[in-house]
Amino acid sequence: ILNERYEVLTSKDGYSSGNWTACLFNHRVFLANSLDDLQVIYNSGVDTYTIEAVDITGPTSKAFSFVSVVNSQLVFGENSKLSFWYLPVGDVQGEASQFDLDVAIGTTRLGGSLVQMANLPRDSGMGMQDYVAMFTDKGEIIVYQCTDFSDPTKITYHGTYLTMPFIGYNFVTEYMNDLLLMTIGGVTTFQDVVSAGVSVSTDRLFSAPINDSWVENNFNLNGYKSLVV
Numbered sequence: 001i002l003n004e005r006y007e008v009l010t011s012k013d014g015y016s017s018g019n020w021t022a023c024l025f026n027h028r029v030f031l032a033n034s035l036d037d038l039q040v041i042y043n044s045g046v047d048t049y050t051i052e053a054v055d056i057t058g059p060t061s062k063a064f065s066f067v068s069v070v071n072s073q074l075v076f077g078e079n080s081k082l083s084f085w086y087l088p089v090g091d092v093q094g095e096a097s098q099f100d101l102d103v104a105i106g107t108t109r110l111g112g113s114l115v116q117m118a119n120l121p122r123d124s125g126m127g128m129q130d131y132v133a134m135f136t137d138k139g140e141i142i143v144y145q146c147t148d149f150s151d152p153t154k155i156t157y158h159g160t161y162l163t164m165p166f167i168g169y170n171f172v173t174e175y176m177n178d179l180l181l182m183t184i185g186g187v188t189t190f191q192d193v194v195s196a197g198v199s200v201s202t203d204r205l206f207s208a209p210i211n212d213s214w215v216e217n218n219f220n221l222n223g224y225k226s227l228v229v
Contacts, residue, residue, distance in 0.1 A: 021066040021116075021169045025074060026092050030054065030067045034079055037062040040092070055093040059085050066169045068117045070132045071147050080113045082136070086149045099149050101134070101142065107160055112138040115169055120190060121177045131158060133179065133190065135172065139165040141193060163193045 020033045029041040037053040044050040053062060064076040064085070074087045082101040087094055101107050101114065113136060120131035120143060134142040143158040164183035166172075171182040179190040 019169070021068070023067055023069050023074075025069040026090070028092055030069075030074065032064040032067040032076065034065045035063055038064050038067060038076060056085075056087065056096045057094070058096040058098070065113075066116050070117055070119050071130060073149060075117050075149075077114050077116070082108060082112070082114050084114055084117065084134075088150065089148050097150060104157075107142045107157065108136060108138075108140055109160070110136070110138040110140055110162075112136045112140070115166060116172055118172050118174070118179060120179060121174060133172075135166055135181075137165060139163045139183065141190065161190075161193050163188060163196075 020031050022029055022031045024030075027042065031039045031041070038056070039051060040054045041049055041051050056062065059076075059078075063079065065079045066077040068075050068077075071089075073089050074092065076085045076096070078084060083098055085096040085098050087096050114134060115137050116135045118133050118135075120133040122130050132144045132146050134144070136142070139162055141161045141163065143160070145156045145158055146154055148154045163181070164185035167182050167184060173180045175189070181188050181190065181193070
């Protein structure tokens with residue numbers, strides 16, 4: 001990513017390199033690993049690269065479980081929580097704000113914690129019309145259309161989908177106009193998850209017919225087919 005040099009990043013408590021998550025934004029590399037303060041690598045001068053903690057205010061801890069960028073907005077996941085912090089659109093430092101999925105209506109049914117966020121490509125991934133996919137350790141995928149998490153008028157909830165739990169934090173890769181997802185059941189795509197029709201959204205139902213003899217014995221519903229929803 002930096003073209004000219006490689007840096008050896010060290011961490012306390014012997015945290016392995018496999019636990020780092022990274023994203024590239026505004027000519028900077030941002031890295032998180034759950035234990036250390038969020039790090040940034042940038043070109044600070046001719047043939048000079050600087051590694052330092054990201055200069056943000058707001059969170060009580062700067063140790064985040066993941067870092068990502070969605071629609072030109074940096075987002076940082078809190079350890080073992082259904083919430084994340086975000087900077088203003090386009091910013092690489094400054095005051096961060098919190099978005100808490102625990103109080104967002106109609107998003108998650110299984111609880112757990114947020115483990116990653118990513119752009120969900122639309123229009124061939126050409127711009128700000130991309131959706132935002134939020135992934136939990138329970139295998140839920142929460143989908144919003146959002147260009148700025150600080151503006152409620154720019155946030156639209158589009159549904160929550162269910163698959164197998166994801167592996168770690170580096171399990172998602174953008175592929176063409178879709179996302180490849182590594183789960184405990186193998187590799188799948190976001191479109192496969194949607195096509196499977198398993199949803200835990202408030203605006204979708206999954207149902208099955210009730211046995212006809214059970215209906216006849218318990219209810220007078222001549223001419224109707226009963227469903228359990």
